[in-house]
Amino acid sequence: MLGILIFFGIWQLARSIGLLAVLPGPIEVIEGAPAMMSQANYLLSWSNSAKRVFLGFAIAVVLAIAIGVPIGMSRKLKEFSFPVLEIIRPIPPLAWLPISILFWPSSELTMVFLTFLGAFFPILINILAGIDSIDIRYIQAALSLGAGKNTLFWKILVPGALPSLFTGLTIAIAITWEVVIAAEMASGDNGLGYMTWQSY
Known part of the structure; x- marks a missing residue:
């Protein structure tokens, strides 16, 4: 304070x-x-921006978990896919704006896509970091006691990765608001970013 x-x-x-x-x-x-x-249009601008943020964020959460968990659990899959993700990850979300305008048929989808990109990689990287941080002895002990894949996933991997996942979610939701404001300034006709640009 x-x-x-x-x-x-x-x-x-x-x-x-x-x-x-x-x-x-x-x-x-x-x-x-x-x-x-x-x-x-003040409350409407908040509403429009919030919809884009939470839609992009929700898609990012689902895809990051769906992609990150298999990569984190499989060394071969990680060796194959992680270098590609690491090439794409450093590109700022707004650098995708010109391609997004050409790729998506509407400015609304463009802004949601950019918001998704802003959230996806922080969540993915934190999922992978969370899985990597799990003590291998826990996994070995569970396997030696006869734990199956489902038990290993729910009893070892999920609790071990959750703290890192929540860190990624916290970072991602902050980035999505930054990205949506900038995206609305560049290609939107409503929302907080558009209102800010018009006021400027």
């Missing part, structure tokens, strides 16, 4: 001494908030 107060204090001080001539200070933002929130 103290860190947040210090941040807003420095922001207001910088505004007061003229370092931020264009950016309004926290007090001006608070004073202008009611007028902004009273705009007819």
Whole structure:
């Protein structure tokens, strides 16, 4: 809490001494908030952006788990597929925008796709890291006691990978909001990013 107060204090001080001539200070933002929130498209913009975020995020979660778990459980599959994923992963989601505009028939699908890309790799990488972090002795002990694949998956791999998975989900949901705002600025006609760009 103290860190947040210090941040807003420095922001207001910088505004007061003229370092931020264009950016309004926290007090001006608070004073202008009611007028902004009273705009007819304000809540609609939040709704449209949230739909894109959660749709892209949900698709990313499903695919990342469906792809990440088999890769994490199979060394051969990981050796075959992980280098390809590592080539694609460093590409920023917004760098896919020109191809996405050509590939998808509507701007809505383009924005959802970019949001999906922003969430997919953080979740996937954290799933793989979670599986890799499981102590091999637990797996060996379970196998020596006669555990089958289902038991090994639900009793060892899932509990061991969950903390890392939730870390990936936390990172991914933050990235999806950043990506959707930028995507709406570039190719949208509604949403928070579009509203921000129009206001600018």
